[in-house]
Each structure stands twice: as C-alpha cells, then as structure tokens.
Amino acid sequence: MSLFFKIAHEPIDRQALQAPLHLSEAGGFCSFEGWVRNHNEGRAVNGLDYEVYEALATAEGRRILQEAQKKFSLSAASAVHRSGALCIGDIAVWIGVAAPHRDAAFKACRYIIDEIKKRLPVWKKEHYLDGDAQWVMCHHHEDVADR
Amino acid sequence: MKIYLEYFAQLRDLAARSHEERETTVTTPAALYEDIKKEYCFPFHRKQLRVAVNDAFVPWDYPLKAGERVVFIPPVTGG
Numbered sequence: 001m002s003l004f005f006k007i008a009h010e011p012i013d014r015q016a017l018q019a020p021l022h023l024s025e026a027g028g029f030c031s032f033e034g035w036v037r038n039h040n041e042g043r044a045v046n047g048l049d050y051e052v053y054e055a056l057a058t059a060e061g062r063r064i065l066q067e068a069q070k071k072f073s074l075s076a077a078s079a080v081h082r083s084g085a086l087c088i089g090d091i092a093v094w095i096g097v098a099a100p101h102r103d104a105a106f107k108a109c110r111y112i113i114d115e116i117k118k119r120l121p122v123w124k125k126e127h128y129l130d131g132d133a134q135w136v137m138c139h140h141h142e143d144v145a146d147r
Numbered sequence: 148m149k150i151y152l153e154y155f156a157q158l159r160d161l162a163a164r165s166h167e168e169r170e171t172t173v174t175t176p177a178a179l180y181e182d183i184k185k186e187y188c189f190p191f192h193r194k195q196l197r198v199a200v201n202d203a204f205v206p207w208d209y210p211l212k213a214g215e216r217v218v219f220i221p222p223v224t225g226g
Contacts, residue, residue, distance in 0.1 A: 034226050050225065051156050053218060055202040057225075081225055093226050113226060121199075122225030123156035135157045136224045 003069060004078040005061035007054050012080055012091040026075040026098035030105035032113050034093040036086045040136070044129040050092065052083040053121035064115040068097070071111065072104040079112055081122060148172075148213035150179065157221050162187045176200065177207040180219055189219075196220055 002020065014033070021029060038045050065077050075098040082092050095112050099105040127133045153166045162183075173179050176198040183189065197204055197220040200211070204220075211217070 051159075052225075053153075053155055053199070053220070056199050056204070056218070056220075059202065060204075117223075117226035119223065120225045121155070121220050121223055123221065124224040125156070135160075137222065 001069060001074070002076040002078075003062065003065040004076075005058065005065055006080050007052050007057055007061075007083050008080050009083050012082060012094045014091065014094055017078055017080060017094055018096055021076050021078060021096050021098040023075050023098055025100060027100050028102040028105045029096065029098045030102070030109040031094070031096040032109050033091050033095075034113070036088050036090045036092055038088045040126060043126075045088070046127045046129050047085065047087045048127060049085050049125045050081070050083050051123045051125065052081070054083070056121050057081065060119055060121065061116065064112055064119065067115070068108040068111050072099065072108040073101070074099045074104055074108055077108060077112065079116065081116065081120060083122075148211075150211060151214070151216040152183070153216060153218045155218065155221065158187075158189060158191075158219060161189055174211055175208050176205065176211065176217055176219075179211070179217060180207075183219075191221060195222055 036048055061079060068077055077097045079095045086092060095109055097105045097108045124136045125133055126136055150169050150171055152169060154162045159165050171179060180193050199218045199220060200209060200215050
C-alpha cells in the first residue's frame with residue numbers, strides 16, 4: 001500500500017503523479033485538482049502565494065492519507081500541495097486515489113481534500129488586479145475552535 | 148526560560164519578523180499567546196488558532212520546556 005504526500009515548490013506534474021497509482025489490483029482511480037481561479041469574493045485575482053509550515057504540513061498530510069487508508073479500502077493514495085507563487089490556472093493541490101472499487105476511490109478523494117483544507121498549515125495570499133494583496137480569511141473557524 | 152518562536156502568514160506580517168527568541172516565565176502556549184497577542188496586536192482569539200511545539204500540534208496547556216520551538220497557527224487556507 002503506497003501513500004505519498006509532499007509539499008511541492010515547482011509546478012505539479014499530474015502525469016508523473018498518476019503513473020505509480022496505475023496498479024493491477026486497482027479497479028478505479030479518482031483524482032481532484034484544486035486550481036487558482038481568477039476571482040474571489042467579488043474581486044479579480046491576478047495570482048497568489050502559498051506560505052507553508054513545511055515540517056508540520058508534511059506530517060499532517062501523511063496523517064490524513066493514513067486516515068483515508070484506514071477508513072476506506074484503497075490500493076494507493078497520493079497528495080501534493082504547492083508552496084510559493086502561483087498563476088491563474090495553476091494546480092494548487094493534486095490528489096489521486098486508486099482503489100479496487102469506485103466507491104472507496106470517490107469517498108477517499110473527497111475525505112483527503114476536505115481534511116487538507118481544514119488542517120494543513122498552509123496560508124494563501126491573494127494578489128488582486130487592482131494591485132492590492134491580502135491574506136485570505138479562513139472559513140473553518142468553528143472547526144478550529146473545536147479542536 | 149528561553150523559548151523560540153516562529154511566525155507565519157498574518158502573524159509574521161504583524162510581528163514584523165519570521166522568528167525570535169524570548170525569555171519568558173509562562174509555562175503554557177496559552178499564556179505565551181496572550182502575552183504576544185497583546186504586544187503585536189494579533190487580531191485572533193486563541194480559539195481561532197492551533198499551536199505547534201517542535202513541529203507537532205499540542206494542546207494549549209502543554210507544559211513548555213526551555214529551548215522549545217513554538218508556532219501559533221492562524222486559520223489555514225490551503226487547498
């Protein structure tokens with residue numbers, strides 16, 4: 001059972017990440033890509049920076065994959081999150097899950113992206129077309145407060 | 148005792164530094180955060196944050212030891 005997580009400082013190569021998940025025991029593969037979009041909360045976005053607490057993010061990312069492995073019947077799972085400066089359309093996060101059956105692949109993929117968004121110590125600074133830039137506020141305050 | 152602090156994102160901007168050493172008499176991250184929050188005018192209530200010591204999440208009442216590295220984690224926005 002192969003689990004792979006990393007913080008990437010260079011553009012994400014989806015084909016290179018997907019190849020090792022193509023296993024003969026797997027009957028299905030599910031992936032999710034998070035992309036940089038050109039607007040947020042009514043403002044035109046030009047690009048963004050991800051700041052990452054890398055040691056903790058790497059440990060927490062691996063923990064999330066291990067949790068997915070325990071909850072669902074998987075053949076392999078990989079996840080990569082970007083750090084640094086990204087342009088519109090760039091892949092910010094890539095998740096790939098291979099499983100004997102589709103239900104586990106879909107559910108694990110959803111679990112992994114949801115937990116990454118809630119728990120990975122990563123912060124997004126958006127740059128706007130009007131020249132301003134700001135740290136994006138989180139939408140998980142209640143979740144954090146409950147920990 | 149001496150404690151090392153690292154700052155990320157909004158907290159780094161507000162503290163105007165990425166790290167520092169600090170002499171303190173407090174013994175938990177909770178008390179340490181209240182001191183630092185006042186000094187740098189951090190906008191976050193402690194309940195909005197998490198805290199890590201030596202690259203692992205810990206509870207707010209974790210007993211700090213000299214030389215440990217503390218990071219207050221502002222609300223995360225990855226993905």
